[in-house]
Amino acid sequence: MIVFEDVTKIYDPDVVGLQDFTCHIGKGEFVFLVGASGSGKSTLIKLVLKELQPDSGRILVAGRNLGTLRHRKVPLLRRNIGCVFQDFKLLPNKTVYDNVAYALEVVGEPRRSIRRKVPEILSLVGLSDKTANYPHEISGGEQQRVSVARAFVNHPPLLLADEPTGNIDPETAVGIMQLLVRINRTGTTVVVATHDRDMVNRMRRRVLQLDNGRLVRDERRGGYDQVTEVEEQEALT
Amino acid sequence: MRLGFFLSEAFGSMRRNWVMAMAAVITVFISTAILGAVLVTRDNLNQGATSLKNRVLIEVFIKDGATDEQKATLEQRIQSIPEIKSYQYISKDEALRRFRKRFGERIVQNLPINPLPASYEIQVKDANQVDGVARQFFDDPAVDNDPGTHNGVKYARETVRKMLGTINLVGIGMWIATGVFALAAVLLISTTVRLSIFARRREVEIMRLVGATNWFIRWPFVLEGFITGLIGAVVAAGFVWLCNWALANWLESSDIDFLQIRVFSMWWQSGSWPAGLLPTLAVLGAALGALGSMVALRRYLKT
Numbered sequence: 001m002i003v004f005e006d007v008t009k010i011y012d013p014d015v016v017g018l019q020d021f022t023c024h025i026g027k028g029e030f031v032f033l034v035g036a037s038g039s040g041k042s043t044l045i046k047l048v049l050k051e052l053q054p055d056s057g058r059i060l061v062a063g064r065n066l067g068t069l070r071h072r073k074v075p076l077l078r079r080n081i082g083c084v085f086q087d088f089k090l091l092p093n094k095t096v097y098d099n100v101a102y103a104l105e106v107v108g109e110p111r112r113s114i115r116r117k118v119p120e121i122l123s124l125v126g127l128s129d130k131t132a133n134y135p136h137e138i139s140g141g142e143q144q145r146v147s148v149a150r151a152f153v154n155h156p157p158l159l160l161a162d163e164p165t166g167n168i169d170p171e172t173a174v175g176i177m178q179l180l181v182r183i184n185r186t187g188t189t190v191v192v193a194t195h196d197r198d199m200v201n202r203m204r205r206r207v208l209q210l211d212n213g214r215l216v217r218d219e220r221r222g223g224y225d226q227v228t229e230v231e232e233q234e235a236l237t
Numbered sequence: 238m239r240l241g242f243f244l245s246e247a248f249g250s251m252r253r254n255w256v257m258a259m260a261a262v263i264t265v266f267i268s269t270a271i272l273g274a275v276l277v278t279r280d281n282l283n284q285g286a287t288s289l290k291n292r293v294l295i296e297v298f299i300k301d302g303a304t305d306e307q308k309a310t311l312e313q314r315i316q317s318i319p320e321i322k323s324y325q326y327i328s329k330d331e332a333l334r335r336f337r338k339r340f341g342e343r344i345v346q347n348l349p350i351n352p353l354p355a356s357y358e359i360q361v362k363d364a365n366q367v368d369g370v371a372r373q374f375f376d377d378p379a380v381d382n383d384p385g386t387h388n389g390v391k392y393a394r395e396t397v398r399k400m401l402g403t404i405n406l407v408g409i410g411m412w413i414a415t416g417v418f419a420l421a422a423v424l425l426i427s428t429t430v431r432l433s434i435f436a437r438r439r440e441v442e443i444m445r446l447v448g449a450t451n452w453f454i455r456w457p458f459v460l461e462g463f464i465t466g467l468i469g470a471v472v473a474a475g476f477v478w479l480c481n482w483a484l485a486n487w488l489e490s491s492d493i494d495f496l497q498i499r500v501f502s503m504w505w506q507s508g509s510w511p512a513g514l515l516p517t518l519a520v521l522g523a524a525l526g527a528l529g530s531m532v533a534l535r536r537y538l539k540t
Contacts, residue, residue, distance in 0.1 A: 049446070075445075075449060075453075076448065078445070079447075079448035080448075083446055083447070089439075089442075089443045091440055091444075092440075093440075103448075105239070106447055107448065
């Protein structure tokens with residue numbers, strides 16, 4: 001689904017975004033991106049969305065080479081990628097319903113099917129009773145669920161989440177993660193950049209750890225921290 | 238294109254950001270009103286100048302003793318000058334009739350003979366040519382000159398020259414003013430639009446993230462700019478018309494008659510405005526609003 005080959009992105013003047021980054025994320029995977037702030041997680045997500053251009057290297061998303069993708073085609077790429085952000089990025093002057101509907105309007109979905117799909121997805125995320133509310137009228141957790149609903153309403157093959165639980169309390173965060181897992185079960189590839197140590201440790205999914213733009217760990221069923229042999233021995237004794 | 242969706246987006250956003258929308262409408266209103274006022278003033282001055290120029294006559298008086306042959310030669314000469322727009326022969330009787338009308342019956346009654354000479358009243362095409370045309374009659378044998386003078390040919394020489402200078406100067410001044418105010422209007426409107434879009438750049442960013450094409454994002458903004466511009470410009474056009482109408486009324490009631498202000502012709506085809514001055518102004522405002530939105534959006538729509 002996503003292939004990075006020797007990708008380097010340096011911001012002006014010489015802040016490292018990603019350096020010689022290579023990885024392969026397969027279809028239907030659930031992947032955590034972990035690492036300190038500034039380690040390159042957001043850069044990676046922005047590169048996948050073609051919000052940024054890499055300085056060198058090759059990126060393939062769903063078989064398409066982003067380097068040769070025309071500007072005009074970028075919106076089409078983004079329609080196949082659902083996005084969830086730490087700050088929700090909801091349109092502040094649209095209701096919950098309209099926020100989700102907007103993602104469908106954008107792809108030219110007929111009005112009738114919009115009227116069917118939006119309530120469906122909102123009930124899936126448990127917000128059937130808030131459809132007429134504006135984002136500022138609901139809680140952070142609820143806003144994030146709207147954001148997830150918007151990301152998934154098109155049933156994209158890929159869903160990216162940048163610190164989806166960063167701004168909400170731990171219990172609500174669990175709900176959001178469960179939602180992402182359910183989405184993953186429908187076959188959608190899910191990539192979650194996160195700081196949430198407990199969450200990563202509990203879920204034991206594939207973990208990619210970044211440090212200063214480099215991939216330092218790629219573990220099949222990893223935890224948040226790299227467990228060194230010494231630590232393991234200490235744990236045993 | 239989903240016009241319904243885009244229109245509802247545009248109107249919705251204008252309702253929500255009504256303060257900004259009002260500011261934009263007022264900006265368009267002020268700048269178009271000023272521009273319109275300048276244009277209308279220019280048109281009216283041109284009109285006044287033209288009517289003044291048209292009153293510049295050359296009068297060529299004919300000797301009572303001129304032979305028919307001499308008179309015929311004079312008329313042929315008038316016909317042969319291309320700069321002359323029209324001419325009229327005023328016979329001695331016609332001259333007397335006019336005189337009578339102007340000064341009353343009593344004076345004329347006591348005259349034993351008709352002392353008034355016959356004449357040609359000549360209008361030239363361009364007031365600037367008055368002098369040159371008049372000169373051609375100075376030495377004509379049929380002209381009623383006192384010996385050694387050219388007083389058989391009468392025209393307001395100095396007056397014409399001064400007047401023409403003034404009119405030309407005013408004309409140039411008005412063109413410059415038009416240019417300056419048009420530029421000011423464009424800058425003001427585009428700044429306002431840019432401000433209102435800057436306030437909503439996050440919105441644009443989100444639209445792009447969910448995969449909206451540039452035109453999908455652009456249309457509501459362009460429509461919004463169009464509507465804003467249209468409202469502002471239509472109100473401004475009405476305002477300009479009202480002012481002009483009030484001024485024309487006032488001038489009519491006072492006795493200043495050399496400036497003839499045009500009132501009704503501004504709505505439709507007239508002179509240099511094929512579609513009418515005010516409709517042009519309205520369309521201009523709307524187009525400016527739409528274009529302003531498009532230009533202001535450009536920097537946020539780079540992928």
